Amino acid sequence: xxxxxxxxxxxxxxxxxxxxxxxxxxxxxxxxxxxxxxxxxxxxxxxxxxxxxxxxxxxxxxxxxxxxxxxxxxxxxxxxxxxxxxxxxxxxxxxxxxxxxxxxxxxxxxxxxxxxxxxxxxxxxxxxxxxxxxxxxxxxxxxxxxxxxxxxxxxxxxxxxxxxxxxxxxxxxxxxxxxxxxxxxxxxxxxxxxxxxxxxxxxxxxxxxxxxxxxxxxxxxxxxxxxxxxxxxxxxxxxxxxxxxxxxxxxxxxxxxxxxxxxxxxxxxxxxxxxxxxxxxx
Amino acid sequence: xxxxxxxxxxxxxxxxxxxxxxxxxxxxxxxxxxxxxxxxxxxxxxxxxxxxxxxxxxxxxxxxxxxxxxxxxxxxxxxxxxxxxxxxxxxxxxxxxxxxxxxxxxxxxxxxxxxxxxxxxxxxxxxxxxxxxxxxxxxxxxxxxxxxxxxxxxxxxxxxxxxxxxxxxxxxxxxxxxxxxxxxxxxxxxxxxxxxxxxxxxxxxxxxxxxxxxxxxxxxxxxxxxxxxxxxxxxxxxxxxxxxxxxxxxxxxxxxxxxxxxxxxxxxxxxxxxxxxxxxxxxxxxxxxxxxxxxxxxxxxxxxxxxxxxxxxxxxxxxxxxxxxxxxxxxxxxxxxxxxxxxxxxxxxxxxxxxx
Numbered sequence: 148x149x150x151x152x153x154x155x156x157x158x159x160x161x162x163x164x165x166x167x168x169x170x171x172x173x174x175x176x177x178x179x180x181x182x183x184x185x186x187x188x189x190x191x192x193x194x195x196x197x198x199x200x201x202x203x204x205x206x207x208x209x210x211x212x213x214x215x216x217x218x219x220x221x222x223x224x225x226x227x228x229x230x231x232x233x234x235x236x237x238x239x240x241x242x243x244x245x246x247x248x249x250x251x252x253x254x255x256x257x258x259x260x261x262x263x264x265x266x267x268x269x270x271x272x273x274x275x276x277x278x279x280x281x282x283x284x285x286x287x288x289x290x291x292x293x294x295x296x297x298x299x300x301x302x303x304x305x306x307x308x309x310x311x312x313x314x315x316x317x318x319x320x321x322x323x324x325x326x327x328x329x330x331x332x333x334x335x336x337x338x339x340x341x342x343x344x345x346x347x348x349x350x351x352x353x354x355x356x357x358x359x360x361x362x363x364x365x366x367x368x369x370x371x372x373x374x375x376x377x378x379x380x381x382x383x384x385x386x387x388x389x390x391x392x393x394x395x396x397x398x399x400x401x402x403x404x405x406x407x408x409x410x411x412x413x414x415x416x417x418x419x420x421x422x423x424x425x426x427x428x429x
Numbered sequence: 430x431x432x433x434x435x436x437x438x439x440x441x442x443x444x445x446x447x448x449x450x451x452x453x454x455x456x457x458x459x460x461x462x463x464x465x466x467x468x469x470x471x472x473x474x475x476x477x478x479x480x481x482x483x484x485x486x487x488x489x490x491x492x493x494x495x496x497x498x499x500x501x502x503x504x505x506x507x508x509x510x511x512x513x514x515x516x517x518x519x520x521x522x523x524x525x526x527x528x529x530x531x532x533x534x535x536x537x538x539x540x541x542x543x544x545x546x547x548x549x550x551x552x553x554x555x556x557x558x559x560x561x562x563x564x565x566x567x568x569x570x571x572x573x574x575x576x577x578x579x580x581x582x583x584x585x586x587x588x589x590x591x592x593x594x595x596x597x598x599x600x601x602x603x604x605x606x607x608x609x610x611x612x613x614x615x616x617x618x619x620x621x622x623x624x625x626x627x628x629x630x631x632x633x634x635x636x637x638x639x640x641x642x643x644x645x646x647x648x649x650x651x652x653x654x655x656x657x658x659x660x661x662x663x664x665x666x667x668x669x670x671x672x673x674x675x676x677x678x679x680x681x682x683x684x685x686x687x688x689x690x691x692x693x694x695x696x697x698x699x700x701x702x703x704x705x706x707x708x709x710x711x712x713x714x715x716x717x718x719x720x721x722x723x724x725x726x727x728x729x730x731x732x733x734x735x736x737x738x739x740x741x742x743x744x745x746x747x748x749x750x751x752x753x754x755x756x757x758x759x760x761x762x763x764x765x766x767x768x769x770x771x772x773x774x775x776x777x778x779x780x781x782x783x784x785x
Contacts, residue, residue, distance in 0.1 A: 159622050159721050161581060232697070233473035234473070235471060235472055236471055236472065236473045237767025238767070270531075306529065325473055325474075327473055327476070327477075352767055354765045354766050355473065355765055356477075357478050358766065359765070360763035360764075360765075362761070363761045363762060364467065364469065364487070364758055364762050364763065364765030365467075365469060365470055365762070365763050365764065365765060366465060366467035366469050366663070366762075367470050367471075367472040367475070367478055368469040368470065368472065369468070369471075369472060369473075369475035370471040370472065370473060371473075371474065374475050375465075375469055376475060376478060376484070376485075376488070377465065377467065377480055377484055377485075377488035378481065378484045379481070379483055379484040379487045379489060380763060384479065384481055384483075384484070387479045388477075388478065388479050391477075391479050392477070395477075401500075401623045401754055409741060413781075422571075422735055
């Protein structure tokens with residue numbers, strides 16, 4: 148479909164995942180291999196296969212040291228995609244959101260993690276969802292489902308339904324939405340996702356925030372409610388519009404910061420480099 | 430319902446349409462409230478757009494313009510017009526009847542011969558001066574009558590001065606035969622028969638001679654003078670050598686020998702405010718007319734019939750204006766350009782590259 152194949156990007160977690168599934172992330176507890184953690188005495192961990200001879204010989208007390216590793220664990224990676232009518236603007240879902248989710252699916256699969264997709268409008272949409280899986284070609288299926296999904300309907304209450312279907316251990320959850328819902332609803336959603344590591348992905352479009360016409364008439368129709376309005380664009384209104392957009396962004400940022408979340412901006416186009424940098428920071 | 434009926438009645442009394450059935454199309458005027466000329470651009474949320482009263486006003490104005498355009502078009506197609514009406518107007522002036530002598534002697538100059546060179550015939554001088562006179566008195570209602578062998582009604586009392594000008598313009602046409610002042614005066618008096626206004630009325634007789642007035646006609650004139658009090662002015666264009674009307678001639682003083690003087694005496698005897706001006710040159714005519722002009726100024730009130738006025742053209746102009754407004758708005762339409770998909774161009778380019 149696309150010319151250059153997707154390159155998986157690595158990502159780091161801000162926590163040590165629990166669980167038993169082997170994966171790529173340094174996990175909780177002690178393991179026999181993986182990321183080196185520390186040396187402990189043989190008495191504390193009686194595992195003679197991992198005696199570190201060099202360290203033991205250097206020890207003036209002649210104690211035997213054993214290498215200890217963090218186990219490699221897998222985490223579930225989940226994308227919750229808002230498919231309400233407002234996401235129809237600029238074909239965001241079929242475009243950059245599908246790109247992003249496909250990339251995440253591929254990266255998760257390569258890292259040995261499982262990936263799940265939940266598309267929601269007012270309800271959870273099964274045809275735009277995929278249960279946790281780590282099979283090959285998952286990214287293409289994710290993309291196909293998102294392109295086929297026609298965003299419609301009002302509200303994003305389905306996100307709450309999806310939150311209930313997430314795994315019961317800490318997962319990496321990307322919430323992809325334009326976050327135009329009321330703040331209370333958003334708070335509820337984050338409350339429901341308390342168990343998980345949440346990365347909000349804010350889908351924005353500069354054509355309704357900055358690249359506005361200076362003069363002219365525009366009839367805008369709300370993609371969710373259908374309410375139409377005529378707007379007489381002029382420099383002063385343009386300034387006001389930009390200012391309000393900036394304030395809305397700031398309010399959203401404040402809300403995220405209060406919950407210790409760091410959002411990813413998905414503005415106009417998917418910037419893979421920036422995304423990779425951001426995910427490597429954990 | 431009665432008030433609705435009275436409103437409808439009031440509307441249809443003054444206004445009308447040629448094709449009432451076309452008015453059914455007026456229902457289309459509701460269309461602008463259902464749709465707009467613009468392409469609706471989706472926006473994620475209406476809350477993104479700042480509240481703006483001016484935008485709302487513009488939207489309302491454009492809807493109204495659309496409504497107005499359709500209404501005006503329908504009214505224009507239906508042939509809207511204002512019915513013929515009578516309007517009461519007020520002005521200073523008089524009701525004036527100009528009574529012209531069209532006998533052939535009027536074509537002569539004041540020297541009583543065919544005009545040559547820069548000489549002016551009596552009728553031409555009268556025409557010129559009377560045209561100026563009428564032009565100075567815009568609020569007069571003026572009627573025109575002429576007489577020769579028999580009286581000729583030319584123009585009833587009217588305040589359409591273009592017509593009066595045209596009538597005055599025609600008095601220097603070549604004249605006819607004789608002079609029958611009596612019946613001409615009777616005709617002039619009859620102009621005021623159904624004129625009941627409290628205005629100053631005057632008859633201005635312009636002639637260069639007179640003739641005997643039949644006794645019956647004399648009686649009729651006395652009757653008419655008693656019924657309709659008018660001011661009477663006689664502008665006597667006296668040719669050189671002809672007897673004057675004021676002085677008593679030396680010879681026999683009979684109406685047959687001296688009809689002008691006896692007409693003057695008869696008119697004096699009518700019991701009307703009467704003045705005669707004896708003009709022997711164009712300058713004297715001008716003086717006489719200025720005198721009349723000074724005398725006949727009193728406020729008058731008159732009813733004017735306004736002809737039916739077709740309003741289809743203004744209606745179409747209004748519609749054109751409204752449509753132009755809508756067109757300008759449509760041309761000013763802009764779109765919110767959403768960001769292009771990043772990978773789409775690559776996908777489009779791919780088949781091309783493969784084909785190459």
